[in-house]
Amino acid sequence: SQELEQSPQSLIVQEGKNLTINCTSSKTLYGLYWYKQKYGEGLIFLMMLQKGGEEKSHEKITAKLDEKKQQSSLHITASQPSHAGIYLCGADQGQGAQKLVFGQGTRLTINP
């Protein structure tokens, strides 16, 4: 079965700094989804990537899916306290997004 490994598991950055979270898959990624979760709450959809080399941005967050389609990165520019939370990558296994495999998550803390 497909496994996703996120790195780092935890990240503490100074407000205003840039940061990157990585998601590496054990198999080819057909679709990669990034979500953000506040502790104990539901997941907020950020971005979906489906094509190798694809890059999407929303506000200060950029996600990329590498050409070989086994890794994705999430980059936050000029971090703000509102970016704090747990970031999760999820991958469909070639059957659509209704059955996702998730990484363990990256806990992001922003220090003022």
Add this chain to the structure above:
Amino acid sequence: KAGVTQTPRYLIKTRGQQVTLSCSPISGHRSVSWYQQTPGQGLQFLFEYFSETQRNKGNFPGRFSGRQFSNSRSEMNVSTLELGDSALYLCASQLRGWNEQFFGPGTRLTVL
């Protein structure tokens, strides 16, 4: 458009009891997926329903079951509760297979 709603938000049960959780998808979404999130195992896929039929199933024992109604609302049931069933149960709805999933706020189940 209203988001995915889940009821109840919090639930406390004792071992051996059974529990039913409810999920109302976004209007027009016919696919509903259920996930279990625990600190140890992370976010794991339980099952997915589409047009009242279970289309996908994760690796959970038969104590975990679900159903979907004609209005796309879904319920999941856990019988003979165990301490390890304590978790955040999330449901997600989706328009079509290759679209993103939108998650509800979750139901926090505590088994004593």
